[in-house]
Each structure stands twice: as structure tokens, then as C-alpha cells.
Amino acid sequence: IAGITQAPTSQILAAGRRMTLRCTQDMRHNAMYWYRQDLGLGLRLIHYSNTAGTTGKGEVPDGYSVSRANTDDFPLTLASAVPSQTSVYFCASSDSSGADEQFFGPGTRLTVL
Amino acid sequence: GQNIDQPTEMTATEGAIVQINCTYQTSGFNGLFWYQQHAGEAPTFLSYNVLDGLEEKGRFSSFLSRSKGYSYLLLKELQMKDSASYLCAVKDSNYQLIWGAGTKLIIKP
Numbered sequence: 001i002a003g004i005t006q007a008p009t010s011q012i013l014a015a016g017r018r019m020t021l022r023c024t025q026d027m028r029h030n031a032m033y034w035y036r037q038d039l040g041l042g043l044r045l046i047h048y049s050n051t052a053g054t055t056g057k058g059e060v061p062d063g064y065s066v067s068r069a070n071t072d073d074f075p076l077t078l079a080s081a082v083p084s085q086t087s088v089y090f091c092a093s094s095d096s097s098g099a100d101e102q103f104f105g106p107g108t109r110l111t112v113l
Numbered sequence: 114g115q116n117i118d119q120p121t122e123m124t125a126t127e128g129a130i131v132q133i134n135c136t137y138q139t140s141g142f143n144g145l146f147w148y149q150q151h152a153g154e155a156p157t158f159l160s161y162n163v164l165d166g167l168e169e170k171g172r173f174s175s176f177l178s179r180s181k182g183y184s185y186l187l188l189k190e191l192q193m194k195d196s197a198s199y200l201c202a203v204k205d206s207n208y209q210l211i212w213g214a215g216t217k218l219i220i221k222p
Contacts (some may be wrong), residue, residue, distance in 0.1 A: 042117065044212070102158070
């Protein structure tokens with residue numbers, strides 16, 4: 001692994017189903033983030049984690065949950081998917097929650113029908 | 114509220130120079146970032162400004178004026194591969210990034 005990986009690459013999901021998007025980084029970064037990107041809108045922060053064992057809510061957290069059991073993994077769970085959660089989801093990491101640049105995974109394209 | 118404004122789309126000619134502007138209003142300021150995002154790909158880091166002035170990195174330069182809440186990204190000697198979206202983001206007082214919607218740059222031969 002080099003950098004950040006996300007799985008799956010894309011997914012079509014029926015409304016009401018539960019879905020976990022996976023994110024793993026091998027850079028030993030403290031901070032990790034989940035964003036969604038929708039056409040015409042900027043990246044919007046869903047949840048973040050400044051260090052293993054801690055998480056925080058971003059701008060659009062409703063309907064999503066995260067966990068940070070270790071430094072490398074930061075899964076995002078949709079408990080009961082709705083069509084408005086159709087989006088491209090990016091996981092990112094940075095060396096700290098300070099001034100350092102964020103590195104992004106390749107993204108997961110999710111369609112909820 | 115917090116707001117980042119940048120033009121939706123710009124067109125330029127191969128070999129020319131283009132300037133992409135970004136204005137911001139945020140709760141606090143801890144730096145401004147520019148990212149490049151090709152269609153269907155992840156954003157990649159281009160530049161970071163925290164002090165006023167110009168930062169030059171090869172064909173790309175980024176300028177910041179904190180008093181005016183203004184930044185621009187300058188791309189010189191444009192190449193077809195520069196066709197992408199350019200995202201402006203500001204790190205606020207909570208050290209979270211606030212993102213603009215991005216500027217789609219179209220390069221014509």
C-alpha cells in the first residue's frame with residue numbers, strides 16, 4: 001500500500017441498506033477525514049479524527065458514523081442509506097490537524113437508489 | 114457564515130497565462146491551500162500560503178492578501194494537461210478546511 005486506499009471504488013445501493021466505506025492509510029498520519037463531493041458544491045466534511053480513538057463531527061454528519069480504532073483505518077458507515085447520500089466520497093489524511101496538507105484517497109462513487 | 118468564492122469555469126489557450134481568483138470569509142485563518150483535481154480523480158496539493166505575498170513553484174504561483182481575504186493561483190505556459198478543476202480551501206480557526214466549489218479550467222489548443 002502506498003498512500004491512502006479506499007474501497008469499494010464504486011457501489012450501487014438500495015435505499016435503507018447499511019453500507020461501510022473503507023479507508024486505510026500507510027503514512028502514519030494522525031488526522032483523517034471523510035468528505036463528500038457533489039456537483040457544484042465544494043468538498044464538505046462529514047467526520048474527522050485528529051488521532052486514533054477520537055472522532056468529531058464535520059459540516060454534514062447526519063446519517064453517517066465513523067470509528068478510529070487504530071491509526072491506519074477510518075471506516076465510514078451509512079446506517080440506512082437514502083438517495084441524498086448519492087455522492088463521491090473521499091477519505092483524506094494529514095500529518096496533524098494543524099497546517100499540514102491533506103492527502104486524498106481515490107474516492108468511492110456511491111449511488112443510492 | 115463561512116464562504117469561499119471562485120469562478121465556476123475559465124477558458125485559456127495553450128501556452129498562455131491564467132489567473133484563478135479566490136475570495137474568502139471564514140471564522141479565523143490558518144492558511145490557504147490550492148488543490149488540483151482532474152476529472153474523476155482525487156484532489157492533489159498544489160500550494161499553501163499562510164503569510165501575505167507570492168509563493169512560486171515552477172509554472173504555478175499562489176498569492177495571498179489576508180487583509181483583503183483574497184488569493185489567486187497563477188498558471189504559466191499552460192499545457193493541455195493543466196485542464197482540471199482548481200480548488201481553493203481555507204483552514205479556519207478550528208483547523209478544518211473550508212472548500213470552494215472549484216474552478217474548472219479548460220485549455221484550448
